[in-house]
């Protein structure tokens with residue numbers, strides 16, 4: 001996997017630590033004391049049945065939603081103790097690829113990709129344009145800057161989403177279902193791209209997907225959410241060796257069974 005550097009991945013400090021997370025929506029308990037940890041440089045696959053709380057988990061970890069109880073430490077800071085301004089500063093160090101493309105339909109592709117960099121501020125128009133061009137080239141879309149999102153295919157929109165999430169060179173990136181609705185070939189390309197950009201930048205990634213087979217090209221290990229908790233955490237090999245029937249189902253059977 002690390003053909004570019006020829007070195008083993010070295011894991012660094014904890015970049016995300018979640019302890020005793022509790023989240024309710026009305027009568028529905030989404031998390032009931034969940035613990036989770038991620039270290040610098042790893043790519044973790046977050047899996048679990050539809051509706052288990054994967055997207056909610058990402059929103060909680062980015063401070064876009066507040067938990068009912070528990071502690072979330074993002075890049076060394078306890079989210080409950082941070083001001084709105086500090087949260088904003090943290091978000092600049094974090095990239096987010098939303099489950100639904102979440103591109104602004106009224107902006108060109110180039111402006112969409114530039115958006116987090118302009119929000120951050122302090123860059124000239126030339127610097128922004130150069131960075132946008134570089135990020136679009138990385139996702140193999142060097143010529144779409146002037147198009148509107150409505151003129152792109154689903155796979156192209158997903159890649160624009162990746163370019164946008166990478167624009168500020170984030171230390172940590174959350175990919176929420178980056179290949180949903182895509183054909184198998186494009187899906188594989190996206191997972192390979194996630195792996196490649198992680199290796200180039202030494203970032204840390206959390207990848208949510210239902211596509212266990214293809215996400216294996218990107219992920220070092222997996223965390224399976226089930227019944228409001230982490231049901232399993234480990235490598236694909238450990239999952240396949242597990243005697244737990246739920247773990248087995250997720251790693252061996254078709255995803256349709258679970259959604």
Ligand SMILES: Nc1ncnc2c1ncn2[C@@H]1O[C@H](COP(=O)(O)OP(=O)(O)OP(=O)(O)O)[C@@H](O)[C@H]1O
Nearest residue numbers: 025028030048049050051052053054055056057099
């Ligand atoms: N803003 C909200 N208000 C109320 N309930 C919500 C809200 N967001 C999510 N939920 C509920 O939280 C639960 C988890 O939703 P979530 O979107 O995180 O699932 P998921 O694991 O991402 O599913 P999928 O694989 O289909 O994307 C669901 O029961 C959902 O209805």
Ligand SMILES: [Mg+2]
Nearest residue numbers: 054055056099
């Ligand atoms: Mg989701």
